[in-house]
Amino acid sequence: MRAAGQATRDRILAAAKAEFAEYGTAGARINRIATAAQASKDRLYAYFPGKSELYAAVTEQWTAQTTAETALRADDLPGYVGRLFDHFRAHPENARLQAWADLEPADERGAQVLRRTVDLKLAEIERGQHAGSVTTDIAAPTLLRMLTELARSTAVHSGRGPARRIAEQRAAVVLAARRLVEPAA
Structure with missing residues (x-):
């Protein structure tokens, strides 16, 4: 793809990300995306x-970015x-996209x-469960959802307070996760 074409595609993706983060898939509008991307609808559909x-x-x-920046490992x-938590604080639009993904059923491509x-x-969490480093009292899908929501909701609601308060909230989230995943004694 030529540089100009790649730049247009990137603008469309950035505008679409903002639109989907704000309105979800059902509320997102192609007209608004095209306008925000400074592209025609025909160009967007190309x-x-x-x-x-x-x-x-x-x-x-957004899932590739989140995965690359957060690296889920069973031993940590x-x-x-x-x-x-840090990622959602730095990228609140990804936190909103995560919330929309939980609320709206994605079509087959998005799913x-x-x-x-x-x-x-899930495979990584299950690896930790089989190794004995992660609790087996909570099924891996439920555990992943709980950990994700713990980070997302706390990051979103931590606001713009002083750095010390945000650091305390981050530490509390990590402590809660540690207690949640610890195998029974």
């Missing part, structure tokens, strides 16, 4: 045949929650992207 393909591309992008689930991301994380 890159993405429909809203579901655009949502899948945005989902691929509390650290993962801390990194996820496949989410499933690939979640399956890798």
